[in-house]
Amino acid sequence: MFTDEYYMKLALQEAQEAYEKDEVPVGCVVVSNNRIIARSHNLTETLNDVTAHAEMQAITSAANFLGGKYLINCTLYVTLEPCVMCCGALSWAQISRVIIGARDQQRGFIGKNLQLHPKTEFVTGILENECSSIVKEFFKTKR
Amino acid sequence: MFTDEYYMKLALQEAQEAYEKDEVPVGCVVVSNNRIIARSHNLTETLNDVTAHAEMQAITSAANFLGGKYLINCTLYVTLEPCVMCCGALSWAQISRVIIGARDQQRGFIGKNLQLHPKTEFVTGILENECSSIVKEFFKTKR
Numbered sequence: 001m002f003t004d005e006y007y008m009k010l011a012l013q014e015a016q017e018a019y020e021k022d023e024v025p026v027g028c029v030v031v032s033n034n035r036i037i038a039r040s041h042n043l044t045e046t047l048n049d050v051t052a053h054a055e056m057q058a059i060t061s062a063a064n065f066l067g068g069k070y071l072i073n074c075t076l077y078v079t080l081e082p083c084v085m086c087c088g089a090l091s092w093a094q095i096s097r098v099i100i101g102a103r104d105q106q107r108g109f110i111g112k113n114l115q116l117h118p119k120t121e122f123v124t125g126i127l128e129n130e131c132s133s134i135v136k137e138f139f140k141t142k143r
Numbered sequence: 144m145f146t147d148e149y150y151m152k153l154a155l156q157e158a159q160e161a162y163e164k165d166e167v168p169v170g171c172v173v174v175s176n177n178r179i180i181a182r183s184h185n186l187t188e189t190l191n192d193v194t195a196h197a198e199m200q201a202i203t204s205a206a207n208f209l210g211g212k213y214l215i216n217c218t219l220y221v222t223l224e225p226c227v228m229c230c231g232a233l234s235w236a237q238i239s240r241v242i243i244g245a246r247d248q249q250r251g252f253i254g255k256n257l258q259l260h261p262k263t264e265f266v267t268g269i270l271e272n273e274c275s276s277i278v279k280e281f282f283k284t285k286r
Contacts, residue, residue: 048212049203050235051194060192069191084257085235088228092193114227114255 002034004077004099008127011077011101014041014054015134021046025134028054028078030062030071037074038062054078055086059093071095079131081108081124091117098122101131145177147220147242151270154220154244157184157197158277164189168277171197171221173205173214180217181205197221198229202236214238222274224251224267234260241265244274 007029014027018041030038038061043052055078063069075097082090082098087109090098094117103124105111116122150172157170161184173181181204186195198221206212218240225233225241230252233241237260246267248254259265 044212044235048210049206050212051199051203051232056194060194063192067191069187069193083231083235085228085231088226088231089194092187092226092228112257114257 004123004126007031007036007075007077008079008099008101008131010036010039011079012127012130012134014039015079015131018042018054019134019138025138026054026078026080028058028076030058030074030076032062032066032071032074037065051085053083053086055082056089059089059095063093069093075099077101077126079127080104080135081110083107084109084112084114087112087114087116090120091115093117094119096120099126100124101126102128102135147266147269150174150179150218150220151222151242151244151274153179153182154222155270155273155277157182158222158274161185161197162277162281168281169197169221169223171201171219173201173217173219175205175209175214175217180208194228196226196229198225199232202232202238206236212236218242220244220269222270223247223278224253226250227252227255227257230255230257230259233263234258236260237262239263242269243267244269245271245278 011027015025019025023042027041038058040057071093079101081104154170158168162168166185170184181201183200214236222244224247
């Protein structure tokens, strides 16, 4: 049951919530010992705040839950490849694993030759089609 | 009176407040039309939150003040070169100017070949010695 696909589906539900608020639909969950300790979706428009990406909120929220700033033994599932800002934040957090749905060729950190923390393992392409489709669908309605 | 040095001194006062809280001493202010609309210092230890860098708080705070997420016609004065995370956030904010005190060779965005927004002008080396000294002094007490 507790597969990467399982948790990515929950991240996709978060993305769907963002979509319904007219936010760029990106969602994420943070999991520690098979338990969800944070979930969030992009809220940059709602909060008028460029820093309110799903990952940023999830990092803050997970750290609050854990009572410490390092996300050791935590996995972040995110529907879209993190941007430069979120990559930087995930590096500071020394999170153990980052599981990515769709790549973001334009804004994602991978194409900028940035690295997560040396301790961080990362995987891309989990439920890639679903994660990519929701973003494409969103921008189609905007043009 | 309203020189870059003037505002950097205020950012240094913020860094000093961080120092007194046993936080890595980095401070910043955001100025719009010669008015300070946000001021902050690093609070990562106090808040147990890796995202609580001075710049991140200042971006959120300035956007709240302005009622919009883009920091047009705003200048951020920061005592230490922003990291990858803060560089990403400043790019999203499309801030007009970033004025940096000391370089951060290890963690700063410049050495990572990252860019701020194309609209953003940036300058380094304002009150460089003072901005650098406070960080060096802090880490000396830690070793």
